[in-house]
Amino acid sequence: MATTSQTQTVMEAEPTYTTIMLRAGHESVHRRVSTTPPRDCRPDEIPLIDINGIYNDAVARKKMAAIVKHAVERSGFFYVKNHGIDEEVIENARQATIKFFEQSAEAKNRVSRAKSKHFNGYSGRGTTQISPSESLDMKESFMWQYDPKFDPEQKDAGTVPPGVKAWLRHEDFIWDGTAHIPGFQSDIITYWQMCLKLARSLAKVFALCEDLPEDYFARLTTYPGADGVLNYYPAALDDKEAADDGNDKVGIGAHTDLQCFTLLWQDEVGGLQVLNSDDEWIKAPPVPGTLVVNVGDFLMRMSNDRFKSTVHRVYNRAAVDRYSMPFFFGFNFNETCGVLPTCVDEAHPAKYEPISCGEVCLLSLRTSLLHSIVEEWVSDIFFSLQWCRSRFQASRVDKKTGSGEQAAAAVTTRVLS
Ligand SMILES: O=C(O)CCC(=O)C(=O)O
């Protein structure tokens, strides 16, 4: 019997792209991005890795290194479970975070970042713009930096080497100005201490990923970059805003993290998006009991671009507030580091000159600060100039190396040709 074919020819729509701009050191780079709405990530894109045994089992660390290596050479992002940070510690820090942001603007501004010499403290909604081609960042944040007196590996204040001291960026006014919130400092610092302990153990795993002895980074993490941040992303204003995918109010715009790697606790609301190597935004939804780990620019440099520092951003489209607590881990700010010996050979010469984590952070933070101070029109001119310039640097625009590009451009003057 003759049948009519029920097969329908599905015409796949050609993906369309736009271009976004990313800050990288003291310049900006372009990145092609699909306009297709974000979809959930697949487990092969952002895997969930069990790190049980990371603190005390060298064999387990070796095994997890093989899996971590696979993830960081591809998306640069993975989830970890059995990470050893107690749920109670996380819950206490979350409650402390909510209490802080619930305060009046006046109370929060007592610890304003404007009073800091080093970017510590509170920054309000719309006071930063991490991506020049997206909106102001619609989040509020509270930030603090490594302080040896809180280090769980006890440090004697009298023995901090002068080279290290020159790079320490902690300030007590943020704790003095929050002392009225019961338990705030101790809950936040306890969480930070557990992140620091986990990060030092993960640094061993990253060394193994690079075919180095697991303690290779130990001397670089005695007084490390260990920035704690509390983020508050207010609920979408109304249904229209929540539903409108074209709305450009980003929680934190597209960026890469600066240091070696980031540990991120995010609540159950969702909103984190990661730019994959096909230039599509994929969602990294909350997974209970896990932290998200992602590689930063500095580790990418040291790995000669083997490990990917991947672009990400946050939109809170939900009708409820979102909170997150990232922890940014880097090497001692005074230590100048070159590309790792296991990441260079005749076919792959070092792409970068040695630099310290401290210098990289300073450059980038200064650039962001400049942009938060100057008016929007300056940003527009900057964007236009960069766009014109990009027409003459087609190779950079066309290159589809994904996240690598902006890290490669970071601190351009230092990049080897
Ligand atoms: O809030 C988040 O989920 C991510 C925040 C982030 O990417 C950052 O602070 O660098």
Ligand SMILES: [Fe+2]
């Ligand atoms: Fe980030």
